[in-house]
Amino acid sequence: MVRAPCCEKMGLKKGPWTPEEDQILVSFIQKNGHGNWRALPKQAGLLRCGKSCRLRWTNYLRPDIKRGNFSKEEEETIIKLHEMLGNRWSAIAARLPGRTDNEIKNVWHTHLKKKLKNYNYKTPQEPKGHCSGDSTVAKSDSKTPKTEPVSPQDSCSDFSSVTNDNNHVLMIKNEEMESSDYFPQIDESFWSEENENSASEIHPRMVSDEEQVHQFQFPSIDDGMNFWYDLFIRAGDLPELPEF
């Protein structure tokens, strides 16, 4: 497969968009839509590659984009969805109207990851227990649902582990994972900087070092959640998020 020449080689512009370019792109799309991103910049008279136009539109110019700070509720949702889905930013974004995958990714890396680190939170990216070869985070893996449906027969797929309010790891059959009872609870104290020591009381995955050792022997929650998510992906829909 021959890769298309990059923008620079084509004499196309890179870097920050000017208000004029934004204006051109917006008015063109409003008039003509964006059927073909590659052809769009030429038709619109922009010295940009189609990819750049698409990114600018989807991440910034789209009329339904919600700008501004993330609410506490949105941050909670991101945390919970990340717990379930890992770095599937687009899937997470799909559950947050008006937010883009890029924005969510940025928020995760700049705010939430840091915040959760203070709680000793183990992200799905980190190595997990005994389920070898089931890493759900490698780049290629993030795409696996599309080509390699997870088999319910796979070891570790039938059950998921969650940690309950008392930090006891529970093994739960995947179909039961749909119950909101198994979703982590995040209370007010998580959002205040002062209470950083009571992590284990706040988030089921935020456990002490000692408990982490214990937890490490069990398959991670996202092993099961990935299967769960894959099922819905294949079914063409995602479940409604539980109330929290």
Added chain:
DNA sequence: AACGTTAGCAACCGCACAGTG
């Protein structure tokens, strides 16, 4: 005031998939 460092964000890069001929 000047400089260095850090944080936040927009944009780019490259891979992989889906669709088409």
Added chain:
DNA sequence: TCACTGTGCGGTTGCTAACGT
């Protein structure tokens, strides 16, 4: 089946404003 194109996605980079010394 293969070659190719268009698009989507996640990871990464680089710019800049804010902050600290």
